[in-house]
Amino acid sequence: MTNLGGSKMSQHKQIRIALNNCGVIDPENIKEYIARDGYLALGKCLTEMKPEDIIREIKDSGLRGRGGGGFPAGLKWEIAAKNQADQKYVVCNADEGDPGAFMDRSILEGDPHAVLEAMAICGYSMGATKGLIYIRAEYPLAIERLKIAIEQAREFGLLGKNLFGTDFEFDIEIRYGAGAFVCGEETALIHSMEGLRGEPTIKPPYPAESGYFGKPTNVNNVETYANVPIILRKGANWFNKIGTEKSKGTKVFALAGKIKNVGLVEVPMGTTLREVIYEIGGGIENDKKFKAVQTGGPSGGCLTEKHLDTPIDFDNLVQAGSMMGSGGMIVMDEDNCMVSVAKFYLEFTVEESCGKCSPCRIGNKRLYELLDRITQGKGEMEDLKRLRNMSNVIKDTSLCGLGQTSPNPVLSTLDNFYDEYVAHVVDKKCIAGQCKDLMTYFVIEENCVGCTACARVCPVGAITGEKKEVHYINPEICIKCGACEERCKFDAIIVK
Amino acid sequence: MTKIKTLADLERIKNEMRSDKDLNGSQDNSENAVRIKVGMGTSGIASGARDVMDFLTEALEKRNIEAVVSQTGDMGYSYAEPTIEVRKPGQKPVVFGYVDVKKADLIIEKYIKLGEEVEGIIPVNYQTIDD
Numbered sequence: 123m124t125n126l127g128g129s130k131m132s133q134h135k136q137i138r139i140a141l142n143n144c145g146v147i148d149p150e151n152i153k154e155y156i157a158r159d160g161y162l163a164l165g166k167c168l169t170e171m172k173p174e175d176i177i178r179e180i181k182d183s184g185l186r187g188r189g190g191g192g193f194p195a196g197l198k199w200e201i202a203a204k205n206q207a208d209q210k211y212v213v214c215n216a217d218e219g220d221p222g223a224f225m226d227r228s229i230l231e232g233d234p235h236a237v238l239e240a241m242a243i244c245g246y247s248m249g250a251t252k253g254l255i256y257i258r259a260e261y262p263l264a265i266e267r268l269k270i271a272i273e274q275a276r277e278f279g280l281l282g283k284n285l286f287g288t289d290f291e292f293d294i295e296i297r298y299g300a301g302a303f304v305c306g307e308e309t310a311l312i313h314s315m316e317g318l319r320g321e322p323t324i325k326p327p328y329p330a331e332s333g334y335f336g337k338p339t340n341v342n343n344v345e346t347y348a349n350v351p352i353i354l355r356k357g358a359n360w361f362n363k364i365g366t367e368k369s370k371g372t373k374v375f376a377l378a379g380k381i382k383n384v385g386l387v388e389v390p391m392g393t394t395l396r397e398v399i400y401e402i403g404g405g406i407e408n409d410k411k412f413k414a415v416q417t418g419g420p421s422g423g424c425l426t427e428k429h430l431d432t433p434i435d436f437d438n439l440v441q442a443g444s445m446m447g448s449g450g451m452i453v454m455d456e457d458n459c460m461v462s463v464a465k466f467y468l469e470f471t472v473e474e475s476c477g478k479c480s481p482c483r484i485g486n487k488r489l490y491e492l493l494d495r496i497t498q499g500k501g502e503m504e505d506l507k508r509l510r511n512m513s514n515v516i517k518d519t520s521l522c523g524l525g526q527t528s529p530n531p532v533l534s535t536l537d538n539f540y541d542e543y544v545a546h547v548v549d550k551k552c553i554a555g556q557c558k559d560l561m562t563y564f565v566i567e568e569n570c571v572g573c574t575a576c577a578r579v580c581p582v583g584a585i586t587g588e589k590k591e592v593h594y595i596n597p598e599i600c601i602k603c604g605a606c607e608e609r610c611k612f613d614a615i616i617v618k
Numbered sequence: 619m620t621k622i623k624t625l626a627d628l629e630r631i632k633n634e635m636r637s638d639k640d641l642n643g644s645q646d647n648s649e650n651a652v653r654i655k656v657g658m659g660t661s662g663i664a665s666g667a668r669d670v671m672d673f674l675t676e677a678l679e680k681r682n683i684e685a686v687v688s689q690t691g692d693m694g695y696s697y698a699e700p701t702i703e704v705r706k707p708g709q710k711p712v713v714f715g716y717v718d719v720k721k722a723d724l725i726i727e728k729y730i731k732l733g734e735e736v737e738g739i740i741p742v743n744y745q746t747i748d749d
Contacts, residue, residue, distance in 0.1 A: 136744035145657055145693030145703075156628055157635035165625045224661070231659045232691015263660050279621025287623040352747055386694035388744065402743065 135402050137364065139372050140188075140225075140348040141388045144232030149267050152274040155235040161280050163354035164239050167246055168286040176247040177203060180350065182358035184370030189215055189306070189343030190421065190447045191523075192369070192436035195350075198340055201330040203248040205338040210250035212241045213334065213341040215311060216257035216264070219303040220419025221470060222378040223450035226344035228386055229374075230257070230264035233348065234271035238294060240347035242281065243354065245292045248340055253294035256311050258301040268296055303420070303474035306448075307522050308333075308341040310476065321478045322522035343448065345374055365391035369435035379416075379452040380407045389434070396430040399453060410455040414538070418447030420467045420474075421527030423534025424460065443534045445527070459556035460539040461546055465493040467531040475524065482525030485516040489532060496543065498559040499550040506543055510536060558602045561617050567592045569614035576606035576615060650707050652678070652685040652730055657701040659692030665699035666718060673719045674702070677726055695740055706730065713740045 138144070147154035155161070167176050181196030202210060214237055218226040230237065241253040257265055272294055275281040283291040297315045304310045305320040312334050314320035333339025349371060353361045362370045369391040375398065378384055382404030389398060395415055399405065406412050414424040423444035425432070432438050436446050454463065468490040477483045492509055495501050513529030513536075520526045536543060545551045552560040565576075572590040577583075584600040587593030595606070595615075607615045622628060656662070656671040671687060678685040693701045698715025704725065705711040714725060715738045728734040 134743055134745045137747070138744050139747055141694065142747055144691045145655075145659075146690060148655075148688045149691050150689070153631055153635050156631045159632070161622070161628055162625070165622075165628055169625065228659055228692040228694075261660075263663070279623065284623075286625075356747060383695070383697050385696035385698075386692060388694075 135393060135397050136388050137372055137390055138388050139352055139361075139364075140229060140345050140374050141386065142233070142352060143236060144228060144386075147233065149232050149234055150270050152235060152271065152278060152280075155233070159355060160235050160351070161239055163351040164242050164246075164280070165286050167243050167354060168288050168290055173203060173247040173249065176243060176354065179354060179358045180247075183353045183361040184358075184365070184368075185346065185349055185353060185361070186369060186436060187343060188345035188349070188373065188448070190418065190445065192446060195342060195346055198330060198342070199244060199248055201328070202250075202338045202340040205331050207337050209252070209337050210245075210248055211334045211337055211339040212245045212248070212250045212253040213308075213311070213315075213329075213339055214241055214253070214255040214347055215306060215308065215341055215343045216255055216261070217299050217301075217306040217311060218258070218261075218344070218448060219301070219306045219474075220421075220448050220450040221467075222376060222452050223419060223448050224376045225374040225386060225449045227261050227264050229344050229348050230261070231267055234264075234268050235275065236351055237268075237344055237347045238271055238275055238281065240350035241294060242285065242292045243350055244340055244342070244347070246290055248338070250338075250340070251291050251293070253292060254297050254315060254334070255294060256297045256299055256305070256315055259298045260301045265296065265298075272296070302476070303470070304476045304522070304524050307524060310522065311341065312339065319476070321476045322524070324521065345449070366433060366435045366438075368437055373434065373446065373449060375449045375451045377403050377451050377453070380410065380455040380458070381405070381453040382407055391435045392433040394431050394433055395425065398434070398451070399430070403453070406453065406455050410457065412453070413456050413458055414454045414460065414463075416444075416452040416454065416463065416531070417450065418445035418527075418530070419450050420470050421445060421523065421530055422447045422450075423530045424454070424463065424538060425534075426538045443537055444530070457554050457556065459497075459552050459554035460535045460542050461493060461497055461552075462554075462556050464531045464535045465490065465497055468493055468528070471524070471528040475528075479519075479521040479525060481516045481519040482521070482528065485512055485520075486525070486528050488512060489516070489529060493532070496546045497552070497557045499546065499557075501547040503544075503547055506536065506540075506547065555617060561602050562597050563595050563600055563602065563604075563606065563615060563617050565593050565595055566614050566616060569612045571612055571614070573612075575609050575611070579605045579609045581605065650684055652683060652707065653705040653711075654678075654685060654687045655690040655703040656687065657691070657693045657695075657699065657703075658689040661692060661696045662699050662701065667700035669719055670700050670702065670717055670722050673722050674726075677723065681726065683726070683730060698738070698740060701740065704729065706733075713742070714738050715740045 185195045186192040305314045307322045310320045310322040329339040372388045374388045429442045471486045475482045570592045577585040584596045675687045700717045703711045703713045729736045
């Protein structure tokens with residue numbers, strides 16, 4: 123399945139391309155980047171290649187957008203190159219917003235010049251002289267290192283006028299976002315940079331035709347750019363041997379959740395979820411049972427045991443009911459309630475919806491309320507149908523990618539964990555023991571010695587009982603804080 | 619700084635940075651120096667990498683060990699932050715995880731000085747583009 127770039131098969135599951143310099147060079151020293159062949163690709167492009175040759179190389183490499191959508195990068199560049207204008211722009215989307223994702227931040231903190239170099243190459247190939255990096259203000263260290271990198275690149279004549287003795291000029295500015303999730307959507311991102319509200323607009327027109335201030339604009343994600351200099355150095359034919367038929371190269375994932383080796387991994391496309399979670403990630407924390415893995419952030423879905431051997435690529439993940447997304451991968455174990463997981467993502471979406479279109483603004487709020495009711499034990503079977511219907515309507519009618527994908531966590535949990543929903547609705551039980559409203563604390567009479575420790579720690583006085591006699595928890599008063607269970611030394615209190 | 623105008627200019631800086639290919643671009647080309655990189659991404663710093671870096675810089679100088687301590691980005695092992703890479707002259711680099719000041723002290727005394735094993739080594743688990 124996976125061919126490792128023509129070299130001998132390695133025992134390692136990871137190949138570091140986008141992370142090539144991350145954790146290797148000092149990101150605040152441009153010379154260390156140059157020592158690792160940095161800016162060589164830019165130099166070669168400017169002195170030896172025509173813009174159309176570069177675009178062909180990127181197209182041949184099969185590089186697809188790493189921000190989530192997976193649109194072919196070379197095609198995007200080509201469209202922007204073909205549109206004539208007095209000014210064009212190259213934009214780097216560093217508005218990483220998925221909960222648990224930190225790939226882009228790590229690349230910018232560890233290898234900022236790779237992104238600058240790629241943007242300059244993109245500028246040359248499409249005829250743009252200005253680059254803008256849209257980054258969230260919550261990433262102060264990444265911003266600091268980018269500023270240093272831009273300053274050093276200017277000092278070395280690698281940004282500015284007459285690059286490599288040619289008449290090509292290119293410079294880069296940083297623009298700050300306030301960390302709104304919707305601003306990762308390219309039209310909303312552009313509006314935010316223009317000083318307008320960060321709201322999306324209908325595509326077409328695509329940014330490649332009419333983007334920043336109406337000019338042709340190419341928007342790519344940090345990780346997409348980080349691949350570019352290496353593709354041009356090693357050649358499209360080196361790159362496109364890695365990965366699967368339709369998804370070339372590698373993908374960086376931020377492994378998080380109930381996994382032993384939380385961290386960054388970069389694997390060839392086509393690696394299975396099992397390899398990532400068990401072989402690289404070291405398996406589930408405390409050796410609990412694997413339950414699901416969430417990919418694609420709030421736009422993605424939860425994949426289960428049966429998907430573990432699915433080779434990861436753009437198309438397979440969509441087929442399995444999730445998506446690649448920007449690369450967040452959150453692993454869940456038996457203690458995670460899947461209804462609560464769906465509720466968590468919906469809460470995020472409701473918070474982040476820009477409010478421009480009603481399906482997203484109102485629909486997601488209603489979805490959230492339904493989920494909230496179910497986790498409180500107030501749901502009915504009819505609600506499960508309502509969830510599905512409403513999810514489909516929101517997907518079909520929302521204006522931008524945020525609303526079009528926000529019901530995915532609901533749909534994928536309904537598909538894969540329907541029994542768990544039914545348990546909440548019919549039996550009023552949360553198997554994972556996460557929904558407080560569905561739990562009851564009991565005293566096991568045989569174990570209780572009547573030490574009164576639980577009664578003393580109970581903040582609401584729900585526990586009664588004489589000294590040296592069995593105690594009793596009044597479920598009407600109990601707020602399920604769990605303090606008694608924690609305090610009891612005799613394992614006499616359990617939760618069901 | 620004269621501006622880079624040609625590919626030869628890039629090559630010149632590259633050569634200046636590493637007379638020895640294995641030195642991985644540190645400005646000090648001394649072959650006898652111990653080279654230490656401290657993972658200083660957000661997660662490293664949040665776990666105390668800055669203290670570790672300050673300690674290493676100071677302690678190595680005090681103990682008269684020729685060394686170059688530099689910062690680098692996230693090595694990817696968030697679960698084991700702070701992480702450092704130690705390369706003794708003529709040897710392969712070794713990455714240590716869970717390095718606090720106490721552990722850093724142990725690494726200097728045991729691994730760097732005596733070549734003894736110290737717990738917390740993270741084996742290389744990836745290929746590079748040059749492999």
